[in-house]
Every structure is written in structure tokens, then in C-alpha cells.
Amino acid sequence: MSLLTVGSVAFDKLETPFGKTDKIVGGAATFITLTASYFTKNNYLVGIVGEDFPQEMVETFQKHGVDTEGLVIDPNGKTFFWHGKYHEDMNNRDTLDTQLGVFENWTPVIPEKYQDTQFLMLGNMVPEIQYQTLKKLRNRPKFVMLDTMNLWMDIMLDDLKKVIGEIDCLTINDAEARQLSGDYSLKRAAKTIMAMGPKTLIIKKGEHGALLFQGDRIFFCPALPLEEVFDPTGAGDTFAGGFIGYLAKTDDLSFENMKRAIIYGSAMASFCVEKFGTERMQYLSETEINNRVMEFVQLASFEIND
């Protein structure tokens, strides 16, 4: 099945306890589409970059089978830039600089051949842009997934609720789920959020795994205990890309298959954090992915025999 990913394609400058980078390519849509490319063949990318964006990265997308017709290169501006520094525990980070560049006044344009997409991933960005993107598709995709963040809950809550009311699956972290629902209990928070629209909700808990909710059903997806988290940037996007990529590949929206999809998403996220930026996501083999998924099976499987 085809998957359209819409979101930021950006430069990141990163500082972690393990080192620093210069400007490297990042952005939600970058991580999502690269990751999904390991699962589904028809990958469409809608985003915008400036004149400073490296042609090699466009070629990297293409090598991964990502159609880049929807990636606008604006010769009159700069690519969205984020400079962040992670704390020792890697769970918190400070934003040192943000320059929106061409991303600031962007209105996504959907190429004609993307109009038939069956799966749509709306990466984290201004909720109104997410909404407009969805409305620009002539046929509503069979599965629409959206990622967002606490910032939009703080300053654009009504817009966020409007788009959340139109989607099939929302992915947020545990603190965001608590903020959006006003409830500390994640089980009750999930009910409140699903009542806003999405039938499926994924609550990401970082090193503690993720919870998949749908109606009264819950699945607890573990996270692989890692010796080292080198750079957490993009982990959530990689997770989302693995999840929706697997769904698009299998074209099966049953809860049982979503469980598998979330395991694949977690496996992909566990690769992402091993190196800076998208480095690890550019050269994965099918064997590596399958072996990593088997580690999750080992980690989580048990049998009650009495």
C-alpha cells in the first residue's frame, strides 16, 4: 500500500553526553519516511526545504524508494533548523535555537499522484497545517495517523482537537496524554482521548515501552533495555514510521496486526538511538531488523501453563 508522510524535513544540531554534531539532516518526516521505506514500497514525501538542503539527502530518499516530487525546494529560504542539547539522563533536552526558515509560512501541496494514498502520516507540526493537509486529499485515506507534542496543547489546543477529531490513530507520549486528558491515570486518559476521535491511541513511554489502546483493548509493548542511548533524536518518529510502514506493508488494520506493527516500530526506534540523527536508519538490512524483532519476542514472551 502507499504511504504519504507529511512533515518537517530539517537540519538538527545536537549535543548529547556522547558528543556533538554540526548541522545534520533531521526532521519528523525524514525519520518517518526513511523508516517506513524498509516496509512499504510506495512512499510519498511532502515537505519543504531551503536552498541549503543537500542534494545528496534527496538522493538518499530516492535510493530508499521515497518519491520526492512533494519535497519542495525553496531557493529563497533556509531549511528549518533546530539546535538542542540533551541532559545526562537523555530524557530531557533544552532547545538552544530554532529557525523555522521556509517551514514558517509553508502550505503543503499534494502532487496529483499522491492523491490516491491509502495511508497518511501527519508528522508533528502546526495542527492547522495537519488539518488542511488531510482536507486537501480528495479521497480520505483508509488510515490516518498523527503525531503531535505538548507545545500545541499549550498554545493551539482547539486547532489540535479539531484535527484529532478526524484521524484514526494518535501517537503521543505519557506526559502529553496526561496533559491532553487532564487525567493522571493513563488508562482513563486513553478513554478520554479516544472519545475525541481516534479509535486507536499509542502512548509512548520512551525507555518504558509503549501502550496501544483500541476500545477496551490494551497492548503493552516493551522497550529493549539498551546499554547506551547515543542520541534519542527521531526515536518517536522512527517508531511511528515503523508502525505505519508495517501497517501499509501488510494492509491489515486488525488489533493483532497493530501489536506486530508496534513491535516493529519499537525495534526501528531501538536502532535510531544507536547513532546520531538518521545515520543508523540509512543502512539497515532485513536481517538486522528481523533479528532485532526477535529480541523483542525473547524479551516479552512468557507462557502461563497452569
Next chain:
Amino acid sequence: MSLLTVGSVAFDKLETPFGKTDKIVGGAATFITLTASYFTKNNYLVGIVGEDFPQEMVETFQKHGVDTEGLVIDPNGKTFFWHGKYHEDMNNRDTLDTQLGVFENWTPVIPEKYQDTQFLMLGNMVPEIQYQTLKKLRNRPKFVMLDTMNLWMDIMLDDLKKVIGEIDCLTINDAEARQLSGDYSLKRAAKTIMAMGPKTLIIKKGEHGALLFQGDRIFFCPALPLEEVFDPTGAGDTFAGGFIGYLAKTDDLSFENMKRAIIYGSAMASFCVEKFGTERMQYLSETEINNRVMEFVQLASFEIND
């Protein structure tokens, strides 16, 4: 198989966002032995209480098949008392009062008929007392498990390391694992701690589940997402009691069986937090326990089919 539990039998006075209690019976050994009684028949209890301890609770132990010959009632002192208040998120608590009473100068005495115990659970208390208790057994039990806390890492680290060097299984929470190992990565922390002695390590993560480590093997046990955590007091002890009780019942120390044991421990802990103190742990049915375990199976099971 027989299980000897050694530790505090106490009074707790609790304040949670949901209410307050007067003095109610608590203590690590209380929660552990009551919980284990649902699994194994030969339960021995070694502890000390004062003249103020209610006879009805002694009878409650006995009704659960717990042998109370080892529970000393000191007519000249008061039972260990703890007064605590939980914060809104239930993950943090303040100690408002602690009165050690007869627990202060206690030296455990092991009744003759407890000497043949095959399983030993050393509840959280002064490490030197845990060590002496172990040394008082003529035959080393086949499985010795120990619970401890950050306080002893702060003030009695050498004593703690001495007893940890003698046991088979240690259970601590994630913050304590990081403190004891000096390593933020739980995977590396586990290696460091297992090198101190115990072949098996359980790292408890509260609402995020628990990790079971043994050699290179890791099992991630989920926690049941709950609508309400009414009172977390005793959850860790209940978890330990369910774990070692199940091991004692099945007399199977394989890693596969320990996975089952940790699921049973988690199931028992999920009951414990539903009511104040030991209330929920006094009247459980086998059906309730089995149904709760099936919820864990539902929550955690998935199948990778490609």
C-alpha cells in the same frame, strides 16, 4: 516447598489523595507472607511486634496457613510504626513519622522447625540483620531472595554489599539499581549488580513494569494499566511475595518459570494497590488471581508471523 519470610511486621498510618487511615497493619513481611500464602502451604514468618499488636491479625496469618511461631510478641514495647503521605502522582511519598519500637534492637530467632526451609525471603530491613538471619540457618536454603532500599545504600553500603554477595536474587527499583551500580543504563547496571553476587536481579519500575535479569537473559514484565492506584503501600512486597511464593509452589528455578513467577507477582501487586494496606490481600480467590493473570497474558502477548 517451604518459604520463610523474615522482616518487618508493623503499623502504617497512611495518607493518599483518596483518603487517610488510622494505624493499620503493614510491614514488608506482612505483605510478603500473606501474598505467598496464596501459592505455597508451608509459610513461616519471623518478625517482632509489640504488646499493641492485634491478636486478630495473628489469627489472620494463621487462617492463611502462615506459621506464627517465629513472630515474637514483645510485651515491653510497641510495634514498629510508619506514618506516610503520598503525593498526587503516587510515585513519591513523605515520611511524617517513624517509630522503630521493638524492631530497633531486634535479633531474629529462627524456630527449629523453620531450619529446613527451602526458600528464604529477606524483607527490606537493616542489611546486617538480613546477613545474620541467613547465617543462622544451618542449611542454606536453595533460593534466597532479598529486598532492600536506597536508605541502606546511603548509610550502610558495605553491609548491604556483604549480604548481597550471599543471595540468589535481589529485588530493587530502577532508581536504586542506578544508585547501587552508579550506572544510568539499567542493562549495564544489572550486569554490575549481578557481579556483586546474585545470579538473578529484578528491577521494579512501578507503573512501568519490571525487568528480570539472569546472565544475558532479560524479561520485560508489563504492569497492568490501572484506572486508580488507591494506595501503593506494600506493592513491592506483594510483588516479591507473589514471585517467591510461585517459585516455592512450583519448585522450578528455570528462567522460564521465573517469568511466570514475575507475572504472578505483578498480578498480586495490581490487587494490593486497589485498597488500603493489606485489605485486598486478605480475601482473594484463586479465580480472581487466575483472571488477573489472564489480563497480563492479554496485555503482553503478540505473535510475529513473518
